[in-house]
């Protein structure tokens with residue numbers, strides 16, 4: 001794979017993961033169990049969308065066809081998105097919302113920790129900046145996993161169920177393909193096996209404190225980050241996210 | 255050159271620029287200026303001799319970043335530097351350690367507890383640092399929420415004077 005093409009694809013993955021998870025978290029606005037939690041989740045969404053802007057702007061520059069961050073966010077359809085399936089899933093109950101955030105934040109924490117040393121100064125700078133924010137996301141979600149897991153019988157049952165439901169979507173994050181390998185050769189992407197070791201240690205420590213069981217590694221879903229087969233949910237997310245700029249193409253500011 | 259050294263520059267043009275920038279309030283926390291917060295990283299000249307002001311965002315998603323850039327441009331215009339450029343730099347990433355003593359004092363006066371230097375960096379599930387109440391100074395305080403009214407603040411409560419307050423969290 002040509003290196004520029006791989007770099008473009010890799011940046012879309014980074015940007016789309018943050019963009020779609022950020023959009024999902026925005027759905028909790030007016031729906032969170034408490035006002036403080038609503039502020040927390042929407043603040044996290046704001047960080048994610050900020051990170052997505054930086055990655056997508058750079059993706060557009062690498063591609064060199066005049067697409068900026070807005071064009072990439074608002075004018076691509078489902079098959080052109082490169083987010084992992086896990087960020088597309090509906091929020092579900094609060095245990096699922098927090099469980100997904102926890103699993104993805106733990107992944108981002110490991111990933112940005114590695115990418116801040118990438119042989120691409122622009123990606124390294126975005127990762128270094130984002131790592132600080134993601135640390136707060138991971139801490140917030142991790143504290144909730146512990147509180148719900150080690151809480152009441154009902155909260156424990158729901159948190160365990162959320163992990164069981166989400167687990168089959170975690171494998172995709174660590175399964176390297178041609179884009180990951182090309183970026184690893186270029187000194188940008190980390191070794192995903194090593195990344196998974198760090199992720200496992202973090203997850204296991206929190207789950208132990210939360211008295212939760214680590215789900216078994218069974219069949220893993222894939223098809224999001226390479227755009228081969230997204231979930232049926234992504235189209236609905238995009239319909240909502242892209243409505244305004246598609247209906248009013250000249251609306252540049254509010 | 256550090257921002258602190260830059261502010262004390264002897265270059266009279268750069269001194270004028272720093273003074274103009276010290277008038278620009280943070281859009282979300284207007285008690286402090288962007289110089290107090292360490293958002294202005296440097297003032298230098300490019301090859302053509304035009305000043306270049308380098309700023310850095312506090313948070314990647316901070317909606318004020320673009321507004322700050324516009325306000326910096328306006329302040330430079332007013333100070334007589336219409337050709338000045340404004341650049342945004344991400345690395346090294348902004349840290350609350352860059353908030354000046356003056357900035358910390360102003361935050362405290364506005365009822366916002368300034369960040370405890372060096373606290374919370376890299377510690378994921380460690381104990382919370384002790385945050386003194388900005389109103390009565392008591393240290394018996396508790397965190398209500400890690401996330402507050404803006405990306406940079408957390409919500410706390412003082413158990414002594416019973417007042418809620420905001421804490422400018424460490425980054």
Ligand SMILES: [Zn+2]
Pocket residue numbers: 387388389390391392412413414415416417
């Ligand atoms: Zn008090």
